[in-house]
Amino acid sequence: MRTLGVDLAAATKKTAAAVIEWSDDRARLAHLSLDVDDQEIVDLFGSCDMTGVDCPVGWPDALVPFLTGHLNFDAGPVLAHDGIAGRRLLAYRDTDRFCTAQTGLIPLSVSADRLAHPAMRCAVIQAKIAAVHGPQLRDGSGRLAEVYPAASLKIWGLNGRGYKGRGVPEAERLGILLAALEEQAPWLDLGGHRDRITASDDLFDAVIASLTARAAARRRTLLPDEAHASAARSEGWIHLPSCGLDVLPG
Template sequence: MLTAGVDLAADPAGTAAACLEWSGAGAILRELILPADDEAIADLIVAAGKTGIDCPLGWPDAFVTFVNAHHTGVAPVPADVPAREWRRRLAWRHTDEVTRAATGLVPLSVSADRIGHTAMRCAAIQTVLAQRGHPVDRSGAGAVVEVYPAASLKLWGLPWRGYKTGKNVAALGAVVDGLLEAAPWLDLGVHEDRCRRSDHALDAVIAALTARAAALGRVTRADDLVLARVEGWIALPTQPLGSHG
């Protein structure tokens, strides 16, 4: 079985994609693509059994309704709800709030943060996949699942912060060390050095590992399937990393 992971950015230059090959002995990192363009990502998703994408797969349902109403006339502003509260409903999806409650981490707002640019690219990739006959189920039930590498690392008991950007190579190496200690069955092969130098590469690997957990049914499931198929659903690991080999 193959699982893939994509650390998506608005542009290919900051995007990494990883492919893990699984056997009875564990997993080996067979492919690491950086930079990764839309076609390469689509090809990888089609080839893999399950792919984890580190990017919101959709927008808050309330936000879409609000923007559509504003576009055609007057946006609905509730008179009996504090402004900060109703704006929060527009900024974060249901899955973001569930993730916040479960992990203490606050996902970036797809409607109010710069990750919205990345989500636009992700939407285009979903269109490419649909045109190829592989439509995406945003609840994670199909070949694609939304993941959050920092949350996966935290839930696995591994270092999960302070390793981003090229200035934090030591912290990045510590995450890799912890990962390999927790999962001795994981072989990064010829790509290990790159994972120690690029947080994008490492996050792609974490996304692929979370995709494996999803394929085995060892992640949280959407508690509102109808909404998750519109907004997306972040799959959070429910078992230790060592159980996914």
């Protein structure tokens, strides 16, 4: 199996990709790239069995009628979201609320925060993938799954707090975090890329996204139940690992 992890930015700059090859009880980081364009993502997707993308693959269901109502001067669907509680339904998806309940982490809003621009690019990339490889269901039941590296790290017991913040130099923070990952996953061969990973949180997140893609491929993530299934198909679904790192190989 080959898994692709993509840390998607709004533009080519700072977009990272990581491909991990899995065999028996081992795994090897076979490809690592930064400043990745759309075509490379489409090409890598085609060569991999499962892709985990660190970016929302859809928008809240409530957002479309709200915007359509505003466009057509139809007050009903707009006033339905009067007040902060109503606006939260426009800002956060079902999967975002599920993620918060499971991990305590609050994903950025795809419609009201810094993720909006990357999500637009993600939609375009999904269309490009569909043109070559067929449409990929947004709930992750195909070959494309939405992932959230910070949540994966927390579930796996790795202290990811602050590795993108200020204080200790980034390389030192990432070095400590990567060392903890290597200790928990001695079966993972970084393929000589350790120094590059400790120098870029984008590359690090791409690696975590690829590891999470493995969990998604093996159905070792928290899948949407009947109450969440409909929204997951349209809005997308964040795949949170339901297993430890030790379960991924083999």
